[in-house]
Amino acid sequence: MEPEHRDQPHLPGPTVYPIGFAAGVATLLVGLVVSPTVIAPIGGAIAMPAPATAPAVPADVGEAAMPPPAPGERFARSRFLEGATLGLGGVIGGVVTVPVLGMALGPAFGKQGKHRVDLGSIDNFPQGDWEIAHFFLHPDEGEVTRRTAYIRYNGLLSGKPSFTIISNRCAHLGCPVQPNGPSFPDQTKNFGTGGGQEVTLIKMLPAGGFGCPCHGGQYDTEGNRTAGPPVRSLDRYEYAIDNGHLILGKTYSVAHVDGTGSTAVIHRYGLAGPGQHIDGWEQIFYPLQPPH
Amino acid sequence: MAIATRTRKSPRRERLEAAVNYPIDWLEERSGLIGGIRYFLFRKVPGDTNWFHTLGSATLTAFLVQAVTGVILAMYYKPEPKTAYASIQHITNDVTLGWLVRGMHKWGASVFIILMFFHMARVFLFGAYKYPRELNWIIGVMLLVIGMLEGFTGYLLPWDQTAYWATIVGINLNGTAPFLGPYIAQFLRGGAEIGPDTLARFYSMHMLLIPGAIFALIGLHLYLVVRLGVSSPPWSKEAAGADWVEEQEVSTDGRRAGLTRPVPRNYVRGQRGDSA
Ligand code: HEM
Numbered sequence: 001m002e003p004e005h006r007d008q009p010h011l012p013g014p015t016v017y018p019i020g021f022a023a024g025v026a027t028l029l030v031g032l033v034v035s036p037t038v039i040a041p042i043g044g045a046i047a048m049p050a051p052a053t054a055p056a057v058p059a060d061v062g063e064a065a066m067p068p069p070a071p072g073e074r075f076a077r078s079r080f081l082e083g084a085t086l087g088l089g090g091v092i093g094g095v096v097t098v099p100v101l102g103m104a105l106g107p108a109f110g111k112q113g114k115h116r117v118d119l120g121s122i123d124n125f126p127q128g129d130w131e132i133a134h135f136f137l138h139p140d141e142g143e144v145t146r147r148t149a150y151i152r153y154n155g156l157l158s159g160k161p162s163f164t165i166i167s168n169r170c171a172h173l174g175c176p177v178q179p180n181g182p183s184f185p186d187q188t189k190n191f192g193t194g195g196g197q198e199v200t201l202i203k204m205l206p207a208g209g210f211g212c213p214c215h216g217g218q219y220d221t222e223g224n225r226t227a228g229p230p231v232r233s234l235d236r237y238e239y240a241i242d243n244g245h246l247i248l249g250k251t252y253s254v255a256h257v258d259g260t261g262s263t264a265v266i267h268r269y270g271l272a273g274p275g276q277h278i279d280g281w282e283q284i285f286y287p288l289q290p291p292h
Numbered sequence: 293m294a295i296a297t298r299t300r301k302s303p304r305r306e307r308l309e310a311a312v313n314y315p316i317d318w319l320e321e322r323s324g325l326i327g328g329i330r331y332f333l334f335r336k337v338p339g340d341t342n343w344f345h346t347l348g349s350a351t352l353t354a355f356l357v358q359a360v361t362g363v364i365l366a367m368y369y370k371p372e373p374k375t376a377y378a379s380i381q382h383i384t385n386d387v388t389l390g391w392l393v394r395g396m397h398k399w400g401a402s403v404f405i406i407l408m409f410f411h412m413a414r415v416f417l418f419g420a421y422k423y424p425r426e427l428n429w430i431i432g433v434m435l436l437v438i439g440m441l442e443g444f445t446g447y448l449l450p451w452d453q454t455a456y457w458a459t460i461v462g463i464n465l466n467g468t469a470p471f472l473g474p475y476i477a478q479f480l481r482g483g484a485e486i487g488p489d490t491l492a493r494f495y496s497m498h499m500l501l502i503p504g505a506i507f508a509l510i511g512l513h514l515y516l517v518v519r520l521g522v523s524s525p526p527w528s529k530e531a532a533g534a535d536w537v538e539e540q541e542v543s544t545d546g547r548r549a550g551l552t553r554p555v556p557r558n559y560v561r562g563q564r565g566d567s568a
């Protein structure tokens with residue numbers, strides 16, 4: 001049934017004021033650029049006149065739009081609209097949230113990434129000597145990927161060259177450990193090995209092993225912890241010999257090392273962050289590692 | 293008759309008042325904003341509040357200073373490993389008043405954190421965290437945590453040796469958390485190795501994510517302060533549970549007020565009859 005209208009005009013009557021106002025402001029802005037003295041005031045004049053405002057009608061005068069619902073009464077349409085709002089809102093929220101969270105959290109599950117660092121000919125590493133090696137994990141990303149390893153050539157082990165390659169990342173919280181002993185900057189070798197890779201080798205003599213400047217962690221020359229807060233040995237690099245060149249691969253974590261040099265027995269684990277236990281009972285706290 | 297003449301306004305003054313009131317009335321009629329401001333600012337506070345109650349507003353001021361100076365710094369800062377350090381040097385040495393704005397942001401960061409702790413100490417020592425204000429304490433703890441996260445993410449941005457190694461240690465510290473630690477560290481680094489993505493994501497968290505959350509939580513925090521009213525100091529004679537509780541027994545909604553509920557708005561000091 002058609003609702004009954006009393007023949008009462010809406011007050012104030014319809015007006016083109018909003019359009020005039022918009023046109024006036026637009027003219028004013030254009031005028032400010034092209035002709036501040038002529039067009040701009042015209043625009044202002046168009047925008048100025050305010051519409052007539054009718055006196056407000058008190059709420060208790062006039063007709064109610066709809067009888068108020070009886071207490072507890074709900075219309076099918078209102079229930080539908082509520083469900084539609086919640087449902088559609090949920091879908092839209094999900095559609096936005098999933099990719100956003102995925103993009104933000106994705107790296108947490110990312111891999112260590114492959115790198116293959118060419119450190120040049122193994123002839124640069126005299127047997128029994130230590131070298132500080134600076135290189136880039138990803139030469140194209142520049143300085144931030146510069147890493148340092150401590151390298152000793154152990155001679156041949158059943159016909160193959162054997163290296164001890166220790167990462168300088170402290171096993172406590174990741175500061176750069178330093179050799180406890182002199183280094184010889186005058187015996188520095190700098191060379192490129194292709195692909196933007198710049199290698200620096202500095203001869204050193206870590207007679208007292210390695211020490212960390214941050215909280216005093218100490219390690220012997222095999223990277224075993226001897227004192228301080230670190231929870232395990234220093235990490236090491238995988239390596240391969242390719243065409244007489246020393247190639248660094250992934251890093252891996254080490255619980256401890258028995259023996260020294262080419263015959264050392266390395267208790268090796270997947271890469272774990274500094275400070276994370278990989279053996280002993282505390283390892284139960286780190287059951288899962290991002291893939292490596 | 294001096295009073296009568298003083299209350300009669302000159303036509304000039306009336307016109308002036310009309311001119312001042314017109315825009316305010318216009319706004320109020322269309323938005324109710326003025327009422328909101330009155331609700332927020334013109335509320336009753338206990339008569340014996342003291343300077344310690346200003347520590348919250350001091351913290352708020354410190355945060356607003358950080359927000360404003362941070363926005364300006366962001367106009368000159370370049371969050372890229374190759375440019376970050378140089379852009380900070382540029383801000384400090386070349387940009388007009390850059391040294392000052394950077395200094396305000398840098399020192400203000402510590403001021404903000406210290407004031408948060410002072411404010412927290414005041415709330416704790418006054419027992420102001422008790423019912424019904426526990427929720428505000430909880431929101432406060434969240435503010436404290438993300439406030440410090442804000443400091444942590446900001447510390448990396450100068451991209452100098454201190455920043456870099458402190459962040460390495462900080463990320464690895466998170467990495468030692470049981471079970472989730474390794475994933476949290478990877479999340480913060482944006483991968484297995486610290487690199488360009490680490491700086492970019494720290495910058496994004498520092499200038500967008502965390503400040504947004506802090507603004508939202510401060511809004512909730514202040515809403516609760518206004519809704520619940522500010523508590524009296526512990527030595528107050530007006531302390532909750534004093535003799536006037538009896539008189540406050542019935543509040544507008546018929547439930548007991550005073551001990552646990554904010555005092556009704558129409559409560560007038562001195563009504564209880566024991567002061568005099
Ligand atoms: C961004 C940081 C913060 C800001 C801007 C802030 C602001 C404020 C302001 C303006 C007040 C009004 C009363 C007063 O100033 O003392 C207040 C009250 C309060 N704040 Fe905070 N606050 C912050 C952090 C905290 C923290 C870290 C805690 C505790 C963990 C906390 C707990 C409380 C409580 C319980 C009250 C109610 C006190 C009462 O009613 O007497 N707030 N806050």
Ligand code: FES
Binds near residue numbers: 171
């Ligand atoms: S980071 Fe090396 S001892 Fe703490």
